[in-house]
Amino acid sequence: MRELSLHLxxxxxxSLSAGAATVNISLEYKPGVLRFRVSDNGKGMEKxxxxxxxxxxxxxxxxxxxxxxxxxxxxxxxxxxxxxRIKSGLGAGTVVEADFITSSIDRIPIGNIDETMKALILSNxxxxxxxxxxxxxxxxxxxxxxIKNYLKGVPIQNSDIINWIGESIREGLKEIFGGxxxxxxx
Amino acid sequence: xxxxxxxxxxxxxxxxEINLRDNAxxxxxxxxxxxxxxxxxxxxxxxxFVEELNKRNIKNVNVLMTGCVGACRLEPMAEVIDAxxxxxxxxxxxxxxxxxxxxxxxxxxxxxxxxxIGETERE
Numbered sequence: 001m002r003e004l005s006l007h008l009x010x011x012x013x014x015s016l017s018a019g020a021a022t023v024n025i026s027l028e029y030k031p032g033v034l035r036f037r038v039s040d041n042g043k044g045m046e047k048x049x050x051x052x053x054x055x056x057x058x059x060x061x062x063x064x065x066x067x068x069x070x071x072x073x074x075x076x077x078x079x080x081x082x083x084x085r086i087k088s089g090l091g092a093g094t095v096v097e098a099d100f101i102t103s104s105i106d107r108i109p110i111g112n113i114d115e116t117m118k119a120l121i122l123s124n125x126x127x128x129x130x131x132x133x134x135x136x137x138x139x140x141x142x143x144x145x146x147i148k149n150y151l152k153g154v155p156i157q158n159s160d161i162i163n164w165i166g167e168s169i170r171e172g173l174k175e176i177f178g179g180x181x182x183x184x185x186x
Numbered sequence: 187x188x189x190x191x192x193x194x195x196x197x198x199x200x201x202x203e204i205n206l207r208d209n210a211x212x213x214x215x216x217x218x219x220x221x222x223x224x225x226x227x228x229x230x231x232x233x234x235f236v237e238e239l240n241k242r243n244i245k246n247v248n249v250l251m252t253g254c255v256g257a258c259r260l261e262p263m264a265e266v267i268d269a270x271x272x273x274x275x276x277x278x279x280x281x282x283x284x285x286x287x288x289x290x291x292x293x294x295x296x297x298x299x300x301x302x303i304g305e306t307e308r309e
Contacts (some may be wrong), residue, residue, distance in 0.1 A: 003227055009229060019231060039217035069221040083269050119219070119232050123251040140187065150193045154200040161196055168188040175187055 001072055004036060004100075005110025010069045011038045012120055016127060017060070017068040018042025018094065020146075023120075027110070029180055033082065033176055034110075039095040045088040048154050053086060073098055079152035080104035102181060114169040117142075118162050125157050131169065133176040140172030213247045213292060214267040220254035226261035227280060234281035235264070238288040247292055260303065266291055275303040 001007050008025060015023045020040035024134070028035045044054065052058045054074050074084040077098035088094040090101025100107050111129075120129060121144060128148075134138040142165070148156055177186025217223070217232040228251075233252055235309045260277035264285070267273050274297045276287060284303055290298045299305055 006224050006229065010224050013219055013251070013253070056229075067221070073257065093211065096224060115229055115233055118236075119229055119251065122236060123232070124220075143257075146190060147193065150190050150225050151197055151200075153214060156196050157238075158196075158200045160200060161193070164188070164192065 001075060002074075002108060004108055005111035005113045005116040007069075007073045007076060007098075008036070008038065009116045009119060011073060012116075012129075014069060015040035015042050015094065016124055018044070020074060020093070020127065022128040022130065024130045024132075026134065028132075028134040029102070029177060030136060031134040034079075034100040034107075034181065035151065036100065037095065039093065040104075040144045041093045043082075044090050044094055046090050050086065050088050054081070069077075069098070070179075076100075078110055079177055080107045100151045104168065110173070110181060114174060117169055118166050121165065122157050125155060132170050135176045135180055138176055140176050142168060142172065191266075213269060214265075215247060215249045215292075216252050216265045216267065217249065218253070218255050218261055218263045219251035222254055222258035223261040223263065226258075228262040230266065231262045231279045231284045233275045234284040235288060238285045239292070242288065244288070244292060245270065260306065263303075266297070276301045277306050278304045 001010070001052065001117045012023050012025065015038060018040065020042035022041055024039045026037045049058070054071055056068050070086065073096070077084045077100055080101040081104055082099040082101050085097045086094065088091045115131065117131060118174070128143070128145045131142045144156060147161070147165070173184055215235050217228055217235065219228050220234070232249060232251065237246050239249070249254070257263065262279045264276050264279055264284070265273055266276070276298070280299065287298050287301065290296050
């Protein structure tokens with residue numbers, strides 16, 4: 001995975017397969033660290049599965065016995081000197097958290113979060129997504145539930161709406177991480 | 187930053203279009219979006235499908251995502267399922283191929299044989 005936004009697409013897809021109605025995504029900058037967090041209210045995992053979920057030889061799918069998504073994210077965080085955590089319980093949803101050391105040369109760029117969110121919203125219009133960017137001073141937030149309330153009857157997949165969402169996210173990234181992360185200009 | 191109030195104008199425009207919309211039988215385009223697909227470039231493929239359909243104002247096609255289909259080496263993959271339920275499986279896609287599939291298959295009704303799994307696997 002060459003961008004954090006691609007990990008996001010992958011991890012959020014796990015939440016959706018777990019039957020989540022709402023997926024919460026947050027990217028928070030604290031001096032020196034970028035914290036990536038995805039939490040959901042899906043069905044969660046049993047302890048036995050959770051204990052081995054960071055192994056590539058653990059997967060919920062049945063076509064093949066390997067699952068690379070979580071191990072790849074863990075590795076992307078740990079090669080920067082950062083860390084990875086996952087919390088889950090049956091019926092209690094799942095929280096995935098990865099810390100990236102921002103000064104590390106091995107940190108992958110954030111990438112096109114807007115493209116990831118557009119893809120997620122387009123193909124899962126009945127699920128809700130909450131996206132948050134924070135930098136300690138300022139905050140950006142986008143909630144599809146708010147947008148849907150405003151739209152009253154117009155589908156969120158409408159191309160003008162989706163493009164508006166993409167633009168809003170790009171502006172949010174610039175506002176919160178511009179000049180803070182070196183891949184985003186201020 | 188953007189304000190939700192801007193959605194009002196977009197909503198009004200959209201409502202006019204909905205009334206004109208042809209509610210013909212839906213065609214589905216299903217893009218594989220598991221780790222394997224994403225790493226191979228499925229996101230630009232999906233977005234290319236959506237953009238090309240919007241550009242051509244085609245409303246009877248739904249673009250969806252699915253998990254791993256089990257043929258990771260052929261990703262990015264997409265299936266086109268027409269109104270009769272007939273399925274065409276496209277493999278090793280990129281954004282340009284996706285746009286061509288929109289034009290040839292979804293608009294003109296001629297599957298792009300050279301990108302299909304049958305043709306690729308014969309090589």
